[in-house]
Amino acid sequence: AKAxxxxxxxxxxxxxxxxxxxxxxxxxxxxxxxxxFVGSAAYIMRPRGPLRWLDP
Structure with missing residues (x-):
């Protein structure tokens, strides 16, 4: 895998x-x-709860 x-x-x-x-x-x-980079982060990182991911 790429990672x-x-x-x-x-x-x-x-x-x-x-x-x-x-x-x-x-x-x-x-x-x-x-x-x-944000597109990749959205697939890999897991927000820990509601309102824990901000993409201004």
Missing amino acids: DEKTERHLNPLSVLHRVDELLAEDSIIVADGGD
């Missing part, structure tokens, strides 16, 4: 999203903006 691809020069954004999702506390609020 498992190794790179030494750049961060893999899919790997970053998976890792951030693993580390988020239950009371976290996710604020995201940025086109394609």
Whole structure:
């Protein structure tokens, strides 16, 4: 999968999203903006409850 691809020069954004999702506390609020990156985040990250995902 793309998230498992190794790179030494750049961060893999899919790997970053998976890792951030693993580390988020239950009371976290996710604020995201940025086109394609937000589209990927919407598929990978899990909001922890109602009104916990803000996409201005």
